[in-house]
Amino acid sequence: MLNHWYAIKHKPSNRSIDWIGPSLVTIREGVDIIYWGGGPSYMIVHDWDEEVQIIKDYGEIDDMAYHAIDDLYDQFTLDFPPKADLRLSGGWLAPNGKFYPCAYSEHLRIAQDLAFIHYKEKGDGAQRLEKEGWAKFYADGTCLLPSSYLYAQDGEYTKAQLDTLGDLLVLATKEEAEVYVNHIKEEIENATRLGKG
Incomplete structure (x- = not known):
């Protein structure tokens, strides 16, 4: 048809x-x-x-x-490639600090698009992004940074990613998004305590 x-x-x-x-x-x-x-x-x-x-x-x-x-x-x-935009949502945080937001349950689709645009790769876009050091954000500010035992990365944030975490913290504080603030603060504290970034 x-x-x-x-x-x-x-x-x-x-x-x-x-x-x-x-x-x-x-x-x-x-x-x-x-x-x-x-x-x-x-x-x-x-x-x-x-x-x-x-x-x-x-x-x-x-x-x-x-x-x-x-x-x-x-x-x-x-x-219509995904566009970087700093806002409180789920999304992908690139090693260069650019944040690519995505709607609820669209992480995999956006990852496919980002992997195709940035690395000319089809297939498991999320896995490729994680191998390249991208961090996955959920709508409440919870973040998953690939750890060194999964991939040949050091499991640390880049300086640009940490700067963006700080920008997200400022934005979340202004918008009084308490849960987002708490998760971002926790992520920054863990990164600092563990020497990430």
């Missing part, structure tokens, strides 16, 4: 939030449903003008043409 693929931004009608996206979706003619990445997850659209902005039309692809869909995902990643 042919599916029409688009890059969109969306805004659920029942929430007063900013536009989310871009996201790669399929939209079927005459159906008020958007399928994320071709399905099975979907969003019912109540008002197309208020809830959906089409950013790019990728055309139709047969849903059985796996290589074409794989190429489409690569093109989407090149067209």
Whole structure:
């Protein structure tokens, strides 16, 4: 079956939030449903003008043409690479100190995109980032820095990563995000105590 693929931004009608996206979706003619990445997850659209902005039309692809869909995902990643942005959320902290936020449960997808953009590698993006010294952040400020027994890294933060941790601490304090503040403080204290960074 042919599916029409688009890059969109969306805004659920029942929430007063900013536009989310871009996201790669399929939209079927005459159906008020958007399928994320071709399905099975979907969003019912109540008002197309208020809830959906089409950013790019990728055309139709047969849903059985796996290589074409794989190429489409690569093109989407090149067209809309993850952007570094310092904000309180989950995400990936690069060795150079850039923070790439991600929404709930999107660590693996963002890791795939980052590994493809930075290292031209497909496959397990999270594993590649961890091997390169990236730190994984959860939405509450909890951080996982790969330890030396897992990879050939020293398990320490870079100076740039520690600087970003400090910036996140300042931001979390301003926004009174107590749980985030506590986790970041703990991470900085552990890094200092263990001589990391």
